[in-house]
Amino acid sequence: MAHTRCEQCGNQTPPWDTIHCGSGDGHYELLCTSCFNARIAESAGFTDFENVRLDPIELIDCEGDAHQFHFQLRLLGARIALDGFELRGELPAGYRFQLIGETDDDVFVLLGRLVEKIRRALSVRHIDFHERQIVDSTVRGRIEWDESQPGHFPLVVVDGKEVSWAELGGMLMSMEGWQFRLDIADPSEEL
Ligand SMILES: [Zn+2]
Structure with missing residues (x-):
């Protein structure tokens, strides 16, 4: 560029x-x-x-x-x-x-x-990108704009890698029936 x-x-x-x-x-x-x-x-x-x-x-x-x-x-x-x-x-x-x-x-x-x-x-890894699954029970990341989903769904960046909303949803399906908590934090806060 x-x-x-x-x-x-x-x-x-x-x-x-x-x-x-x-x-x-x-x-x-x-x-x-x-x-x-x-x-x-x-x-x-x-x-x-x-x-x-x-x-x-x-x-x-x-x-x-x-x-x-x-x-x-x-x-x-x-x-x-x-x-x-x-x-x-x-x-x-x-x-x-x-x-x-x-x-x-x-x-x-x-x-x-x-x-x-x-x-x-x-020092922490949240997603196993080979197995396409969540490693433990916590995922931390950043919410971004998904060019391919203009305004409809976010793209999240976890472990420095982009994960589509659909991919994240797929990973959650191995935990069907479990509870979850979604916390949103300012870019400067420690998660
Ligand atoms: Zn200048």
Whole structure:
């Protein structure tokens, strides 16, 4: 996928490192993360906010498979959001994690906490993708849009892999008669 050009600094930027930024007059600009943060810092008066470039890191899951995580740090007024995600092409796909901190938090302390959170998640497997069944009695994942089911059914991402609503339903049929509980949580909460 082609890189896009930041409308502020003009740098070619991969799509995952850009943000659509709305100005007061309803006009939207595509900014790179650095320019977005600089703009928020300026308007909020955070003169000592430092844009930090976080290099991708590779982590191994409990099956021995490697996952490369990219990071995006966004200044959101008095808080900062740190996202860690895998890419497919140049768009986020697979595992995705978020941590919310305060503007004066040390970014590298936040990064350490996010990496610990990712490690905890990678150490657990919920679905046996060969047997197409739920390993234990808990499934954790993320709700996403399913391109093939426009708006009708979600696609869930479990263990960093996409599972259609029908596939998940099929896996539940081996537990017919059992009870279940469905909890929904904010992207930054620990499940
Ligand atoms: Zn820029």
